[in-house]
Amino acid sequence: MISVLIPVYNNWDLTRACLEALAASTAGEETEVLVVDNASTDATPQACPALGRSLFGERFRYLPQPVNRNFAGANNIAAAEARGDWLFLLNNDTLPRPGWAAPLLRAFDEDPQLGAAGPLLLYPPDSRGLHRVQHLGVVLSLRHRVSHLYEYLPEHHPVVTRPRRLQIITGAAMLIPRQRYLALGGLDEGFVNGFEDVEFCARLCREGLHQRVIPEARIIHLAGQSEGRRDKEKDNSSRCFTLCGHLLQLDEMRQWRADGYQPEVSPWMTLEPGLTPASRVRLLQQARKGPAALAEAAQSEPLWLEGQLMLARHQEAQRQNSDAMYTLTMAAHFYSTPDAILPLLDFVGRVAADEKRGMELLREELRDYVVTPELREAALRELHAELLAAGEPELARQVEALQQDAPNFFSRQYRLLEAALRTGSAMPHGE
Template identity: 30%
Template sequence: MKKVSVITVNYNQPQVTETLLKSIAEHNKYPALQIIVVDNGSLVNPVPDWHEKYPGHSFLRLETNRGFAGGNNEGIKLADGDYIFFVNNDTEFTEGLVESLVTLLDQHPQIGMISPKIRYFDQPDIIQYAGFTPMEYHTARNKCIGELEPDKGQYDYSTGKTGFIHGAAMMVRRSAMEKAGLMFESFFLYYEEMDWCERIRNLGFEIWLDPRALIYHKESVSVGKKSALKEYFMNRNRILFIRRNAPLLSKYTFYAYFAAVVFPRNLLRYMFEGRYDLAKQLVRAVKWNLSHNKDSTELGYPVHKIK
């Protein structure tokens, strides 16, 4: 039996993380499971309390917020599983989740990464993710399959290759991870798992969806208000993803598209709406890409302001 290491990252949400741990205890029947929780520099350190509550789990406290990639990368250092299952702390397990994913990885050695079907926790019959279409590099756009559709089993026979895994729940084969290296931490938020997908796929592995496996995600169905943090990293990382992964001709097509369409359109909209804070972050995101190489680890954003 292959060992599975479950890694989740906590940031100022100890109760949410504890609910996940309770969910795993209630629904998981897979015996060879290691659970690792990384605290990403929360304002109040929950780890001492967790050591007492959950003596069988592994906990790691980071003193600063290292982002999604950084927190998970540190968790990998404690993992000894053959397969590493990265789950957001705001997810909840269902019965058979781990077993289903492991079975496909065991049966198909070409799979490097695999995600289950994801439904919204607050609307449990609504799909969040049933795969991704391939990336359109000229515009840096792709589509999340099944998003916001009622789940009537329409994707339950879609097991197989997909464009990308979903960062909220992704199981990775250790051998693929060791060949590709860890997630690129400079992304910090957004696009890091897609960049990782591309690197693993370029090594000859496949990216799969298992719609028979299900996890619930507490992300809201409604789109939240835009923030300076999101505006900066979504734009910075969208450009950075293309710089790191797109073919040469597609890169220049995207640059032209972004410069001629996306940047002026969004900038004018933010100015018209009086969202000068978002306009500033859009400009900052573009400037970062103009002044830093694609392998730079400089975030260009004051991390101490991320609460």
């Protein structure tokens, strides 16, 4: 039996929707549901027990707490009470799809070294009706930076369905044998709603186990709905990597390479999953066959920034402004540096100038890239040393090229950023 553990704190509407979706997706399956209420002050204490019993009968338990035990404490309380052989940690801002359980259980049968497994988490459908990736696994980059792998890619992109081994998966939806969870001591309650899943996965890695996301199991994740979700992020991150940094390896670039991408250092000192020269040539050749071919090429590879910008320019020329806005917004999700943000800001400023709030948010993102020549040179030196230490000499050489090209960077690319922040005009149209 699977014991589904759901910590909650207020947000009753989310919890209600989650329980209803869970009941519909587990009809006839052997599951129990334990909701741990972290001292909610909204309708949850009154409404949750009745709804849970109506949906799950005796398979439902409501565990109210006198104080907020946070994510780790709530899950540990539920794990101790659970009767199932399997624990499924589940956020209340999720909507399970039918059939999520069987692929996760099957993964453990097929892989004896599997520590924990999770479903593919998807955002709700966007304005075009597409589900996009919220969680396909967590990867580790330089400076202990963790991020969701390929966030916002369409759910049917080839890299989304490729089997892969991971160090870290999110605790928002994680299946693990109950005895393994208990043997490891559960989640570390020293964290405050963040990074406890990273540290827990590191302990699984220490035991010689790995994690997987199983794309056949799919759950909608609204993401970031918990109150105060990011309040302790810096403290949580520092504590996590003090405890377990030595147990984890840099794996972001390894995952990119396995998927056919070529890591590259952007002029803005970020690491990006670039396309190989052969892929770029193939896509450009296809795009030159006409507007329909351009759209097909750009949409087939969302990480091809040049193609997204070409498509957006064509859409604007055809007065397809809503399509151009969508294309540019998605490009800024995939490649969130000024190379993508500036064209979006320029478009909004010319076509939707009344969107003042949106323009200010874009300018706020650009402010993260403000730098002096002296600070940029120091940062490039540091990045160069980190890449050499990580065994990435080719990427270190790219940094050297950026150092040599600094005058051109500040006279061209950086000038556009300064103009956008100073006047709101991102760039001359068509530049």
